[in-house]
Amino acid sequence: MQSVWNSPNPILFGRGSAKAVGDKLREFGCKKVLVVYDEGVASIADTVIGYIESADIGVVRFAEVQADPPDWLVEKAGALGASKKVDGVVGVGGGSSLDAAKAAKLLITNPPPIKQYYGREGVVMKPSVPLIVMPTTAGTGSEATPGGVITDTERGIKTNIAGIGCAVTLGIVDPELTVGMPASITAITGMDALSHCLESYTSARKNDLSAVVGREGIRLVAKYLVRAVEDGSDMEAREGMMFASVLGGMAMSGALCHLSHDIGRSLGAKFQVPHGIGCAVCMPQVLETVAELRTDELRYIAECFGAELPADADAKAVGQAVYKAVQTLIKRIKLPTMRDMGLTLDDILSKVPDEVVMQCEMAAKAGFVTSPVPVTKVLITNILTKAYNEN
Numbered sequence: 404m405q406s407v408w409n410s411p412n413p414i415l416f417g418r419g420s421a422k423a424v425g426d427k428l429r430e431f432g433c434k435k436v437l438v439v440y441d442e443g444v445a446s447i448a449d450t451v452i453g454y455i456e457s458a459d460i461g462v463v464r465f466a467e468v469q470a471d472p473p474d475w476l477v478e479k480a481g482a483l484g485a486s487k488k489v490d491g492v493v494g495v496g497g498g499s500s501l502d503a504a505k506a507a508k509l510l511i512t513n514p515p516p517i518k519q520y521y522g523r524e525g526v527v528m529k530p531s532v533p534l535i536v537m538p539t540t541a542g543t544g545s546e547a548t549p550g551g552v553i554t555d556t557e558r559g560i561k562t563n564i565a566g567i568g569c570a571v572t573l574g575i576v577d578p579e580l581t582v583g584m585p586a587s588i589t590a591i592t593g594m595d596a597l598s599h600c601l602e603s604y605t606s607a608r609k610n611d612l613s614a615v616v617g618r619e620g621i622r623l624v625a626k627y628l629v630r631a632v633e634d635g636s637d638m639e640a641r642e643g644m645m646f647a648s649v650l651g652g653m654a655m656s657g658a659l660c661h662l663s664h665d666i667g668r669s670l671g672a673k674f675q676v677p678h679g680i681g682c683a684v685c686m687p688q689v690l691e692t693v694a695e696l697r698t699d700e701l702r703y704i705a706e707c708f709g710a711e712l713p714a715d716a717d718a719k720a721v722g723q724a725v726y727k728a729v730q731t732l733i734k735r736i737k738l739p740t741m742r743d744m745g746l747t748l749d750d751i752l753s754k755v756p757d758e759v760v761m762q763c764e765m766a767a768k769a770g771f772v773t774s775p776v777p778v779t780k781v782l783i784t785n786i787l788t789k790a791y792n793e794n
C-alpha cells in the first residue's frame with residue numbers, strides 16, 4: 404500500500420539547546436531577526452533574545468501573539484518584519500507563537516494578504532528568510548510540522564498554511580524552556596501531544612512511519628504526562644513530554660489527525676475552547692467509536708496506560724479498556740470538561756456536529772479523509788452527548 408510521509412524538520416533537541424540560538428542564526432547568515440512571541444512567555448523570550456544579542460544579532464520584537472493567531476495579526480507581524488528589513492525570524496512560545504512566526508516569515512518575502520496562501524495544493528510562494536522555532540510547551544509539535552494554523556476571520560474557521568515560504572529552518576527544542584509551565588497548561592498541551600500521536604496512529608491515512616513514531620509518543624505520554632503535571636520540576640518527565648510532542652508533530656504530518664481534532668477545532672471555533680482541551684474532551688468516546696476497526700492499535704494504547712487485557716479480548720473489551728484508561732488520565736490531570744467550561748449540551752449540539760460534518764466533507768473533497776469511520780451528524784452528536792454526560 405502506498406502512503407504519504409513528510410520528512411521532519413531539522414531539530415536540535417536537548418536540555419540547554421536554547422543557548423545555541425545565536426550561533427545557529429549566525430550560521431544561517433542572519434544579522435537582524437524578528438522575534439515572535441506572546442506576553443505570557445515574555446521572560447523566556449527575554450532570555451532567548453539575550454542569547455541572540457550576545458551573538459551580535461539585532462532583534463525586532465513582536466510580542467502580540469494571540470491564541471489561534473488571526474489573519475490580521477500575522478499580517479501585522481509580517482509587515483513589521485518586512486519594514487525593519489529583518490533577515491531571519493525566531494518564534495518562541497506555544498503553537499500559536501510558532502504558527503504566527505511561520506506566517507510572518509512567509510509574509511516577509513510574499514505580499515499580503517495571508518489568505519492567498521491558505522491550503523496545501525497549488526499555492527505559489529517564494530522561499531523566505533531562515534526561521535528558528537523554539538517551543539515552550541510540550542504539545543503542539545509545530546516545530547516538526549511543515550505548516551501552521553491560522554484563523555481566517557472572514558470565514559470564522561481555522562485554516563492552514565504550508566510550503567517553502569513558511570518552512571522551519573531549525574527547531575530548537577529545549578525541555579528546560581517548559582519547566583515554568585503551570586500544571587494546567589502542561590496538562591492541556593500534553594493532551595494535544597497525545598491526540599496527535601494516537602490519532603495519527605489510528606487515522607484512515609495511518610502509515611508505517613506514523614505507526615512507529617506515534618506508538619513511541621503514546622508510550623512517552625503514558626509514562627510522563629502525569630509526572631510532568633504533578634511535579635513541573637521533574638526534568639526527566641519534561642524531557643519525555645517534549646520528545647513526545649516532537650514525535651506527535653512528525654507522526655501527524657503525513658497521517659493527519661481525525662475525530663478528536665475535528666471536534667476540538669469546532670469547539671474552538673464556536674466556543675473558544677482551548678485547542679488541547681477541545682481535542683481531549685471527547686477522546687475516550689472517539690477511541691471507543693473506532694475500536695472495531697482499530698482493535699490492535701487500541702489494545703496497544705490501553706496497555707501503555709496500564710490496562711491488562713486477556714489475549715483473546717474482543718474489540719468491545721479493548722474499546723472499553725482504552726475508554727477507561729483515557730478517561731482516568733483526563734481526571735487525574737484535572738483537565739476541564741465541557742461542563743466545567745460553562746457549555747450546555749444544547750448549545751454544543753446546535754453548532755458542533757454540523758460544523759464537524761461540513762469540515763470533514765470539505766477535507767474529503769480535497770482528498771483528505773482521516774476518520775476510520777464515516778463522519779455523520781448522528782455519530783458526532785452521539786460522541787458529544789456521551790462525552791458531556793460521562794467524562
Ligand SMILES: [Fe+2]
Nearest residue numbers: 595599678682
Ligand atoms: Fe493539535
